Amino acid sequence: xxxxxxxxxxxxxxxxxxxxxxxxxxxxxxxxxxxxxxxxxxxxxxxxxxxxxxxxxxxxxxxxxxxxxxxxxxxxxxxxxxxxxxxxxxxxxxxxxxxxxxxxxxxxxxxxxxxxxxxxxxxxxxxxxxxxxxxxxxxxxxxxxxxxxxxxxxxxxxxxxxxxxxxxxxxxxxxxxxxxxxxxxxxxxxxxxxxxxxxxxxxxxxxxxxxxxxxxxxxxxxxxxxxxxxxxxxxxxxxxxxxxxxxxxxxxxxxxxxxxxxxxxxxxxxxxxxxxxxxxxxxxxxxxxxxxxxxxxxxxxxxxxxxxxxxxxxxxxxxxxxxxxxxxxxxxxxxxxxxxxxxxxxxxxx
Numbered sequence: 001x002x003x004x005x006x007x008x009x010x011x012x013x014x015x016x017x018x019x020x021x022x023x024x025x026x027x028x029x030x031x032x033x034x035x036x037x038x039x040x041x042x043x044x045x046x047x048x049x050x051x052x053x054x055x056x057x058x059x060x061x062x063x064x065x066x067x068x069x070x071x072x073x074x075x076x077x078x079x080x081x082x083x084x085x086x087x088x089x090x091x092x093x094x095x096x097x098x099x100x101x102x103x104x105x106x107x108x109x110x111x112x113x114x115x116x117x118x119x120x121x122x123x124x125x126x127x128x129x130x131x132x133x134x135x136x137x138x139x140x141x142x143x144x145x146x147x148x149x150x151x152x153x154x155x156x157x158x159x160x161x162x163x164x165x166x167x168x169x170x171x172x173x174x175x176x177x178x179x180x181x182x183x184x185x186x187x188x189x190x191x192x193x194x195x196x197x198x199x200x201x202x203x204x205x206x207x208x209x210x211x212x213x214x215x216x217x218x219x220x221x222x223x224x225x226x227x228x229x230x231x232x233x234x235x236x237x238x239x240x241x242x243x244x245x246x247x248x249x250x251x252x253x254x255x256x257x258x259x260x261x262x263x264x265x266x267x268x269x270x271x272x273x274x275x276x277x278x279x280x281x282x283x284x285x286x287x288x289x290x291x292x293x294x295x296x297x298x299x300x301x302x303x304x305x306x307x308x309x310x311x312x313x314x315x316x317x318x319x320x321x322x323x324x325x326x327x328x329x330x331x332x333x334x335x336x337x338x339x340x341x342x343x344x345x346x347x348x349x350x
Contacts, residue, residue, distance in 0.1 A: 023109050023127075024127055024163050024164075024167070025062070025063070025109075025124065025125065025126065025127050025165060026059065026106065026107045026108070026109045026112060027104070027105070027106045027107070027163055028055040028058050028059050028062075028104065028105050028107070028163070029102075029104040029161075029162060029163050030090075030102045030103075030104060030161075030162065031051045031054050031055050031058070031102065031103045031104070031105070032100075032101075032102060032103075033047035033048070033050060033051040033054075033099070033100070033101055033102070033103050034047065034098070034099075034100045035047035035050060035098070035099050036097050036098045036099075037097055037098075037099075038097055039097060040094045040095075040096075040097070040098070040099055043094075043097060043098055043099035044089075044094075044099045044101075046099075047099045047100075047101065047103070048087070048089075048103065049077065049080075051087075051103035051105070052080055052084065052087065052103070052105055053074075053080065055103065055105040055107075056074075056075065056080065056083075056105075056107075059107060059112070060072055062124070062164060062165060062259075063112070063116070063123040063124050063125075064116065064121055064122070064123045064124075064267065065122065065263065065267055068121045068122070071119060071121055072116075072119060072121065073119075075115075082108075082111060083107055083108050083111040083112060083115070084105060084106070084107060084108065085106040085107060085108045086105075086106045087103060087104065087105045087106065088103070088104050089101040089102065089103055090102045090103075090104070109125065113125060113270070116270075117270050117271060120271060122267050122268055122269040122270070122322070123267060123268070123270070124165060124262070124263055124266045124267050124268070125266075125268075125270075126266060126299050127164075127165055127166070127167060128165055128166040128167070128258070128259075128262040128266070129203075129204050129205070129297075130166075130167040130168070130169055130203060131166055131167070131168050131203070131205045131206065131207050131225065131258060132168075132169060132170075132171060132197060132198070132201050132203040132205070132206045132207070133156055133160065133168040133169065133170050133171065133206075133207045133209060134146065134170075134171045134186050134197075134206065134207065134208045134209065135150070135152045135153040135155075135156045135170065135171075135209050135211070135251075136152075136183065136186050136187050136208060136209065136210045136211070137150045137152050137153075137210075137211050137212075138187060138210060138211070138212045139212075139213065139214050139215070140214065142183075142184075143183035143184055143186075143187045144183065145183055146171065146173045146177070146178060146181070146182075146183050146186060147173035147174075147178060150211075151215075151244060151247050152209075152211040152219075152247055152251075153170070155247040155248040155250070155251045156168070156170055156209065156251050157170060158248055158251075159248065159251045159252055159255050164255070164259060165259045165262050165263065165266075166255065166258040166259050166262055168207065168255060168258070169201075171197070176200065177197065177200075180193060180196040180197055180200065181193040181194065181196065181197055186208055187208070187210060189208060189224055189226060189233070191226070194206050194208075194226055194228075195228065198226075198228045203228070204227065204228055204229045205225055205226065205227045205228065205229070206225070206226045206228075207223055207224070207225050207226075207254070207258070208223065208224050208226070209221070209222075209223040209251070209254055210222045210223065211242070211247065211250070213242075215244070216244055217242065217243050217244035217245075218240075218241045218242055218243055218244070219242040219243075219244070219247065219250070220238065220239070220240050220241075220242070221238065221239040221240075221242050221247075221250040221254070222235075222236065222238045222239075223235075223236035223254050224236065225258070229294075229333070229334060229335040230332070230333070230334075230335040230350055231335075234261075236254050236257055237253075237257065239253065264329070265299060265326070265329045265330055265333050266299040266300075266330075268299070268300055268321050268322035268326060269321070269322050269323065269326075270321050270322075272321060272322055272323060273302075273319070273320070273321050274319075274320060274321075274324070275317050275318060275319045275320070276317070276318050276320075276324075276327075276338075276345055277307070277315065277316070277317050277318075277344075277345070278315075278316055278317075278318060278338065278344075278345045278346060278347050279313055279314070279315055279341065279344055279345070279346045279347075280292075280313060280314040280315075280316060280346065280347050280348075281312065281313050281346060281348060282312060282313055282314060283312075288309070288314055291336065291347065291349065292304060292314075292316075294331075294334040294335060294336055295316070295318060295331070295334070295336065295347060297334055298320075298327070298330035298331050298333070298334050298336075299330045299333075300320045300321055300322045300326050300327050300330040301318055301319070301320050301327070301330065302319045302320060302321060303318075303319040304316055304317075304318055304319075305317040305318075305319070318347075331347065332350065335349060335350050336348065336349060336350060337349075337350045
């Protein structure tokens, strides 16, 4: 159902963005609404309420694990009004007694968080670091130029605009990008060329998403995520027989896999809070700056308190939410490991 809601939101010809600038995790964009009533004004009001309910459903499926969705009691109409910060219609069309549009809703993070905490449901409250996405098309003639307008690039462009837990900005494919990497290097995953892009965009991860086939399809779709934080890569599940008019579905599935991986790390039990004292072995100040930045960026970490900074080591207290296992996963994602060193805990580079 979550995928169906995604696809419904992406099926519209134009992608509108809400005016309110807020936490993108709690913003749901481009929900299609279509309502009928005795007059257009009543149809618009009906569409608004139905659209907000759909947006809330999309938000819940974004924030919590699938097994916890049934534990959430749908809010009443007055409760819905209290948890909304703002909304906007786009691409409005009216007919006698009918209203069609796209609805974007900004929810109040504090109200949503309080509701989920009150129900004792772990949830995600932070977006993943962006994953730079390179849509690549390969045909019998070879790999298509990265700056060429292809249906695969268009599909990913729509997915990137939809918002969600994992921002997937597209390679701009401007002159600087095309100098840093060529289509064949992107296709084979040339780490030196991809590294140049990672540095330019400040990206920790890059997704090379490949659609192989002729212009009319069908396509075989594959993808590899290159993680420069931990010097590793993840291969996404291949998709075969993808029709040309279903490329957006394939892109959504790849994006959904990225989101599920992020949720596995970032879905936290916010009613659990703890702290651990750890030793950070160091070679120099530059390494300390790097490691502290990584610790602070771990999704479950709320505060890093420095107890002492000595030659060869730092002693810090890490305050976090969720379980120790979740802290371990969050640090691992940042290229760090929490290890037991002779009765004391240490954080080291992996």
